[in-house]
Amino acid sequence: MSSPVTNDDQHLLEVDDLTVAFGDGPGSVRAVENVSLSVGAGEIYALVGESGCGKSTLAYSLLQIVPPPGQITGGTVRFRGASTTTMSKRELNALRGAELAMVFQGAMNAFNPVLTIGTQVDHILQAHPEVFADPKDGRDYFRHLLDLVQLPADRIWKSYESQLSGGMKQRVAIAVALLLRPSVVILDEPTTALDVLNQRLVIDILKDLHRTLGVTIIFVTHDLAVVAELATRVAVMYAGRLVESGTVEEIFKAGRRHPYVEALINAIPSVLDAGLRVRPIGGAVPNLAELPGGCRFAPRCARAEDLCHETEPPLLGDDHGHLVACHVVNRRPELVEVSKA
Numbered sequence: 001m002s003s004p005v006t007n008d009d010q011h012l013l014e015v016d017d018l019t020v021a022f023g024d025g026p027g028s029v030r031a032v033e034n035v036s037l038s039v040g041a042g043e044i045y046a047l048v049g050e051s052g053c054g055k056s057t058l059a060y061s062l063l064q065i066v067p068p069p070g071q072i073t074g075g076t077v078r079f080r081g082a083s084t085t086t087m088s089k090r091e092l093n094a095l096r097g098a099e100l101a102m103v104f105q106g107a108m109n110a111f112n113p114v115l116t117i118g119t120q121v122d123h124i125l126q127a128h129p130e131v132f133a134d135p136k137d138g139r140d141y142f143r144h145l146l147d148l149v150q151l152p153a154d155r156i157w158k159s160y161e162s163q164l165s166g167g168m169k170q171r172v173a174i175a176v177a178l179l180l181r182p183s184v185v186i187l188d189e190p191t192t193a194l195d196v197l198n199q200r201l202v203i204d205i206l207k208d209l210h211r212t213l214g215v216t217i218i219f220v221t222h223d224l225a226v227v228a229e230l231a232t233r234v235a236v237m238y239a240g241r242l243v244e245s246g247t248v249e250e251i252f253k254a255g256r257r258h259p260y261v262e263a264l265i266n267a268i269p270s271v272l273d274a275g276l277r278v279r280p281i282g283g284a285v286p287n288l289a290e291l292p293g294g295c296r297f298a299p300r301c302a303r304a305e306d307l308c309h310e311t312e313p314p315l316l317g318d319d320h321g322h323l324v325a326c327h328v329v330n331r332r333p334e335l336v337e338v339s340k341a
């Protein structure tokens with residue numbers, strides 16, 4: 001490992017100046033560009049943005065599982081101070097599952113269709129005797145996790161993936177991700193493929209798991225309503241860049257707010273404000289191979305000025321660490337340039 005291991009809970013997972021590119025040469029795109037952020041132990045951290053903004057790619061980078069032809073071309077990811085970017089395969093395998101676990105979008109590819117869930121759990125336990133020396137303890141712990149995700153343990157143990165509904169599959173995937181007692185669980189769009197009732201259930205379950213197990217949660221979503229319900233801190237991405245980050249209160253409080261975040265908030269359908277119209281964001285995320293000059297959001301932004309089309313805005317922070325990259329809302333002398341969310 002290239003850097004010293006630390007027990008600094010405030011900087012459990014750190015991303016520094018990370019760039020991830022797909023392809024090389026003229027057609028290459030940077031799905032993540034110069035992103036820096038730090039997640040502390042016990043946080044529920046949301047990565048937010050529309051489809052194609054680079055959220056999943058950033059999440060995969062945390063585990064060093066960016067799918068080819070994607071590759072990290074710059075920057076580092078550190079877990080407890082150790083750089084995962086330079087770890088050997090063996091070190092990474094030890095880290096994945098046992099320290100950093102992932103729940104993929106729609107619980108896709110989470111299970112082998114020809115084995116029961118129980119057999120798959122046994123395989124995981126056999127591969128990691130360092131976590132449960134006696135596999136029976138591991139089985140008991142999995143039953144406890146199934147209780148926490150509100151599923152019947154006996155039935156699930158004997159089931160095949162095809163016998164589970166989408167909502168059940170998602171909850172089993174969450175239980176499996178927690179099996180080796182990871183410090184961090186990363187969830188890609190945990191509520192997206194679910195109906196409203198299952199969305200509600202998964203949000204409540206994640207809150208409960210956070211409270212009872214103390215696990216740090218990082219989740220990817222395009223849905224600010226889910227962020228408002230679940231997250232403690234938020235990083236908003238647009239076209240590969242970080243455009244705003246802060247606590248959930250800072251993001252939703254009117255005031256210094258990125259116009260993209262303003263637009264995302266206006267696009268939240270609200271059952272409470274039946275009289276209020278939802279205002280969808282006009283236009284689309286730009287093709288990453290043909291980015292506009294200046295601020296990437298400027299072509300869609302009602303508040304854009306000449307400067308916005310010419311110069312990319314820096315991320316400026318106040319003394320609470322609320323960061324925004326926008327020329328228009330950042331006109332305050334006390335704001336300082338900050339590199340890390």
Ligand SMILES: Nc1ncnc2c1ncn2[C@@H]1O[C@H](COP(=O)(O)OP(=O)(O)OP(=O)(O)O)[C@@H](O)[C@H]1O
Nearest residue numbers: 022029031050051052053054055056057058068288
């Ligand atoms: N396998 C791939 N091959 C080529 N380019 C890719 C690949 N995966 C992602 N990209 C590029 O990276 C961009 C960001 O993709 P990513 O999946 O990280 O975005 P996202 O914000 O998570 O969106 P979604 O919610 O749709 O997954 C894409 O728009 C695309 O340009």
